[in-house]
Amino acid sequence: MSVRALLIYMCLAAPAFGQGFAGLGTEADGFSVPQPGTAFNFPADHGPHPGYRIEWWYLTANLQAADGTDYGVQWTLFRSALAPVERSGWSSPQLWMGHAGLTTQAHQFVAERLARGGIGQAGVTAAPFAAWIDNWQMAGRALPEADALSALDLRAAGQAFSYELALDAKGPLVPQGVQGYSVKSEKGQASYYYSQPFYHVIGTLTLPAGAIAVSGQAWLDHEWSSQPLAEDQTGWDWFSLHFDSGEKMMGFRLRGGGAGFTSATWIGADGRPQPQAPGALRVTPLETAAVAGRSVPIRWRVQLPEKGVDVTTRALNPEAWMDTRFPYWEGPIRFEGTHAGRGYLEMTGYE
Amino acid sequence: MVWTGLTALLSHWRMRPVQLAMLLLGLSLATALWSAVQAINGEARASYDRAAAILGQDRLAQLVREDGARIDQQVFVRLRRAGWLVSPVIEGEMRFGDVRLRVLGIDPLTLPPQAQQVDIAAGDQLLPFITAPGVLYAAPETAARLTEQATPPVRVAEGLPPGTVLTDIGQAQVLLGAKDKISRLLLWPDQPIGRAPLKLIAPGLTLREPSETGDLARLTDSFHLNLTAFGFLAFAVGLFIVHSAIGLAFEQRRPVFRTLRALGLPARVLVLLLIAELLIFALLAGLVGVALGYIVASALLPDVAATLRGLYGADVPGTLSIRPAVWAAGLAIAVIGTLVAAAQSLWRLWHLPLLAAAQPRAWARASERALRAQGVAAMVLLLTAAGIAQFGSGLEAGFALLAALLLGAALALPLVLTGILHLGGRLARGPLAEWFWADTRQQLPGLSFALMALLLALAANVGVSTMVSSFRLTFIGWLDQRLSSELYVTARTEAEATAIHDWLAQRSDAVLPIWSIEGRVAGQPAAIYGVADHATYRDNWPILSAVPEVWDRIATGEGALINEQLARRQGLGLGDQITLPGGWRASIVGVYADYGNPIGQVIIGIDTLVQHYPDVSRLRYAIRIAPGKAEALARGLRAEFGLPAQNVIDQAGIKVFSLKVFERTFNVTAALNVLTLGVAGLAMFASLMTLSGMRLPQLAPVWAMGLTRRHLAWLELSRGLLLAALTMLAAVPVGIALAFVLLAVVNVEAFGWRLPMHLFPGDWARLAALALLAAGLAAAVPAWRLARLSPSDLLKVFAHER
Structure with missing residues (x-):
């Protein structure tokens, strides 16, 4: 899912910061570049990798209240390095950005935070695991022998909403791509990428109308890289699907340059990943809606013939617009067809 | 007809170029002085607004420490981690070579949009x-001052106040030698829900509401x-000239008006023509x-800027920017x-009887009637002044009093002179x-405006110089x-x-010790x-009023001055x-004189200060030593500790x-004073010049009787x-009254101190000589x-049909 790299670049390049940072091309000036065949080293790899330009911890949750009402929650911490080093104090070149979203059928609540590294306002530690920016945090409470990400407490608050969730993983970590080396284009751009898609969630959402007890499932991605996208790639559509059968699927399409580049990973109920060949996934927009003055697809046909998947997705709230420095669409979906279940959809680059 | 009328009217000025020059000069000078003052004020106010608006302080609330001391940076992190959207700012003064600057350090990532001063990270500059x-x-002017240092x-950024540089908070901490310290926190207007209470997270911080004007604008008001x-x-003063010049021109042109009317030019058109001429x-x-x-x-702005910097610590640029509004207002x-x-004059013309003779004497007699009305107005104004002095309060009342006093005195002058x-x-x-x-009495109406x-x-000269000299004496x-x-x-x-x-x-x-905090x-x-409890203070401090044993009570921490x-x-x-x-x-326990300082000051015992404000900066000391040894000690001190020259200053x-x-404070006043006097002199000149032309009919008979x-x-x-001379005599008491109002009312309201008045008759003599x-x-x-x-001109008076 290193496609989100573009997001952070564009976010930080948005008006408050002027016109973007240095060396956003193909060169990685001094930054490390992912290499195939590198094994993850946990718990250290749960923490930040300051030698890489970009990194994020990205959590999405499909939640339901006792009466069956659907909700979606997003919690993201981005790291963006101006230089491939870490220093203490204000001179740290590591910048942090948090996005929090809460989607109901009728409303989308959004908040955004920025912070400098080095002073304690934001950061990530590997063990015990903690990721935070301001009072938003994702704090590990796993037992010492378990994986540091297997149990998390999550919270965030905006002007009109807040949430507090407890997450417990019921399955293993899942490396994406080939052993965690996830290729992003035909030209070979790649990232390190693993997921924890097996969280069970309970917690409370606080909305203007009051507090709501919820439960459901969540998906965490951790990804880092330095040169994430090909130059002609203009945006992407990214899906994470929880099948009712217990299996999961991650798939994305990078648009631009003809048909675009698709990639998918099928995840068995036991957590075993089956990376699919580029192009095996087919996604087709079926219906668009006007969102924030743009035309954005809100119904999709998603096909993975290899696994007999042919489903149609529907957004819980077509207006799940993240009105942040660089705006994008991110919200919970339901799907039916050959399979049924819930998931999350992210779409960027629609003008 | 209209065109002929206009040319006929304008021909008058061709005949009397000096009168025209005087009219234009008077009006230009009046406009010049007025626009100059407005431009200076506008420049200063704009820079206060910039200072008040810097980092959005006019729109954002802030968290500060009650004693004005710096805050630990960790308080910022604690507040953020408790959900408060705050952004840290560090502020301090420092010197680059011989340029003294205010350094502002910000965190561009948490800075509220309202506080965005410069596009910090335009391009790849973050x-x-x-x-x-x-x-x-830095502002272009400030940046230019820094080129040699x-x-x-340094990057140029428009919109920053002069004398201020903006930099990253981390760099500012290094420059100011205040590692991990911040001065205050800007509060975002919209805060998230569920924040921990401020008292719990950051005890000792208080909320300061946004201030639109800023302290500077208030102090310098x-x-x-x-x-x-x-x-x-x-x-x-300039308008007096204009009034008398126009009045005379109208009077001189009565025959022309009469002729034009007789030729069939309607009164309305005539008045409109004259208005057009005036426009x-x-x-x-x-x-x-x-x-x-x-x-x-x-020319005046550098002095004003220096004054404002010295007196109020306000940074105003020394160069003027063109403000169209100010200049349009000047024209208007x-x-x-x-x-x-x-x-x-226009009113009179409107009612001009077609056949009335143009007799200066008639005009003068009509003026005598006006004189009585003027006398009543003068009385009313002077009584108003007395009333304000008795019951009014505030700076505006002070100036209203001044205006009533001066105008009343001016209006009363012709009456007094006639007497x-x-x-x-x-x-x-x-x-x-x-x-x-x-x-002489006959001439008075024509001259009265110039004399006023x-x-x-x-x-104004007597009053202001008395005030300034009294102030100087007291100040020294x-x-x-x-x-x-x-x-x-x-x-x-x-250390x-x-x-x-x-x-x-x-x-x-x-x-x-000379230790202080700001709050x-x-x-x-x-x-x-x-x-400290020392004879230096006991013997010398300029106490105005105090309870007995005041210094003992300060030393024991009981009281404050x-x-x-x-x-x-x-x-x-x-x-x-x-x-x-x-x-x-x-x-x-006591009140002391503190001239030249715009803000309030409190003195307590040094032990009490340290006890209440343990973080007080302990860097300054006053040294008592026999005056003869002071210089040697200063040299020794600089040498021993390698102190820069400006860190050891002697009394002198x-x-x-x-x-x-x-001195600079009153430079501007003095300059305006001289200019005003110049304008008044011009008024005299203009009036006498125009009068002299009209006086021939009165002089010719006297000449004919044998006077050379x-x-x-x-x-x-x-x-x-x-x-x-008579006017000067009248001006002295008015000037003294003016000085009294300035010292006892305006200064007290404006600066907060009252000064004793001293009289300087020598100055008046000099002024009188100048006036004469x-x-x-x-x-x-x-x-x-x-x-x-030429005698023939005088003879013509008799030949000329009047």
């Missing part, structure tokens, strides 16, 4: 901004009101005036002023003397009392301060000083309680500096001198022309 050596953003890279009052005075003049003179005003303002006021000055001239006439012996007095202008200028005496220590030293670090203290202990008579007392910024301005502004007196930063209270150095600030032209010219000259010289010069030209007049 990394150089936040990493050593950092980047300084060793500084981090009185200064600008002063300038405005002067500008207005100058403008009023042309007003626009012409207004344009020249605005241009002149720009020159005057440019020229037009309005002309129309107001011409209103009376004196009547008296003179009664005492006169012989026909020539009687004619002289009577003729002269009175205003002279009275006060400096001697206040600066009784021989040397003042400022250490660079606390150095301790070392210096120990080093000095054996080498001097006493080492007295708010009664809602206004104030400084709180701690003093406050400066006069704080006492007056808050209505505090001996025995009252004040709340000091941090919330503790002290009782007032501070006095020189203080006096310089003082030479004799007549001398009489004309002495008449001018006599009127000027001006009047003599003004009268000399017409007199000289009279002396050279």
Whole structure:
């Protein structure tokens, strides 16, 4: 899912910061570049990798209240390095950005935070695991022998909403791509990428109308890289699907340059990943809606013939617009067809 | 017909170019002085607004420490981690070479959008901004001053106040030597829900609401009101000239008006033509005036800027930017002023009887009726002034009092002069003397506006110079009392301060700490000083009123001394309680004079200060030593600790500096004073010149009776001198009244201190000489022309059909 790299670049390049940072091309000036065949080293790899330009911890949750009402929650911490080093104090070149979203059928609540590294306002530690920016945090409470990400407490608050969730993983970590080396284009751009898609969630959402007890499932991605996208790639559509059968699927399409580049990973109920060949996934927009003055697809046909998947997705709230420095669409979906279940959809680059 | 009418009207000015020049000059000068003052004020106000708006302080609430001290950076992180959307700012003064600057450090990532001052990371500039050596953003003027100094890279940013540089908070902490410290926190307007209470997370911080005007604008308000009052005075004096010039021109053109009307030009068209004529003049003179005003303002601005910096610590650029609004206003006021000055004449013209003869004497008699009305108006104004003096309060009331007093006195002048001239006439012996007095009285209406202008200028001069000289006398005496220590030293670090203290202990008579904090007392910024219990203070401190054993009570921590301005502004007196930063209270045991300082000041015992504010910066000391040894000790001190020259200052150095600030403060006043006097002199000149042309019918009979032209010219000259002398005599009491109002009302309201008045008759004599010289010069030209007049011109008076 290193496609989100573009997001952070564009976010930080948005008006408050002027016109973007240095060396956003193909060169990685001094930054490390992912290499195939590198094994993850946990718990250290749960923490930040300051030698890489970009990194994020990205959590999405499909939640339901006792009466069956659907909700979606997003919690993201981005790291963006101006230089491939870490220093203490204000001179740290590591910048942090948090996005929090809460989607109901009728409303989308959004908040955004920025912070400098080095002073304690934001950061990530590997063990015990903690990721935070301001009072938003994702704090590990796993037992010492378990994986540091297997149990998390999550919270965030905006002007009109807040949430507090407890997450417990019921399955293993899942490396994406080939052993965690996830290729992003035909030209070979790649990232390190693993997921924890097996969280069970309970917690409370606080909305203007009051507090709501919820439960459901969540998906965490951790990804880092330095040169994430090909130059002609203009945006992407990214899906994470929880099948009712217990299996999961991650798939994305990078648009631009003809048909675009698709990639998918099928995840068995036991957590075993089956990376699919580029192009095996087919996604087709079926219906668009006007969102924030743009035309954005809100119904999709998603096909993975290899696994007999042919489903149609529907957004819980077509207006799940993240009105942040660089705006994008991110919200919970339901799907039916050959399979049924819930998931999350992210779409960027629609003008 | 209309065109013919206009050319006929304008032909008058072709005949009398001097009169036209005077009209235009008077109007241009009046507009120039007015626009100059407005431009200066506008420049200063714009820079206060910039200062007040810097980092959005006019729109954002802030968290500050009650005692004004710096805050630990961890408090910022704690607040953020408790959900508070705050952004840290560090602020401090520092020197790059010989350029002193205010350094502002910000965190561009958490900065609220309202506080966005410069586009910090335009392009790829964020990394150089936040990493050593950092980047300084400065206004073009400030950046230019820094080119010669060793500084981090400087980038130009419009919209920053002068003397201020903006940089990253991390770099600013390094520059200011305040690692992990911040000055205050900007609060985002919209805060998320579920924040922990402020008291719990950051005890000791208080919320300061956004302030639109800022302390600077408030403090300097009185200064600008002063300038405005002067500008207005100058403008009023200028209008007197315009009024008399227009009045005379109208009077001289009565035959033309009559002829034009008789030829069938309707009164309405005639009035419109005259208005058009005036508008042309007003626009012409207004344009020249605005241009002149720009020159005057440019010349005065550096002094004003220096004054504001010295007196209020306000940074105002030394160069003028063109503000179209100011100049448009200058043009508008020229037009309005002309129309107001011409209103009376136009009114008369509208009602002009077609067949009335153009008799100057008739005009003069009509003026006598007007004189009575003027006398009533003068009485009303003077009574109003007395009423305001009795019951009014506030700076505006002070200026209203001044306006009523000056205008009343000016309006009363012709009445007083008429009285004196009547008296003179009664005492006169012989026909020539009687004619002289009577003729002088006859001339008075034509000259009265010029004389009123002269009175205003002279009275303002007497008043302001009395005020300034009184202030200077008091100020110098006060400096001697206040600066009784021989040397003042400022250490660079606390460790150095301790070392210096120990080093000095054996080498001097006493080492007295000068430690202070800044905070708010009664809602206004104030400084709180701690003093040691020492004879230096007991013997010398300029106390105005105090309870018995005041210094014992300060030493035991029981009481506090406050400066006069704080006492007056808050209505505090001996025995009252004040709340000091941090919330503790002290009782007032004394009030002392503190001239030249705009803000409130409180003095408590040094032990009390340290006890309540343990973080107080302990860098400054006053040193007592025999005056003869002071210089050697200063040298030793600099050598021993490697201190820069400006860190060890002797008493004389501070006095020189203080006096310089003082002198500059009144430079502008003095300049405006001279200019006003010049305008008044011009008014005299203009009036006498125009009158001289009309006077032939009155002089010719006297000449025909055997008086030589030479004799007549001398009489004309002495008449001018006599009127000027009488006006000067009248101006002295008015000036003293003005000085009294300035010292006892305006200064008290504006600065918070009341000064004793001293009289300087020598100054008046000098001014009188100057006034007589001006009047003599003004009268000399017409007199000289009279002396050279060809007898045939005088004869023509009799031949000419009147």
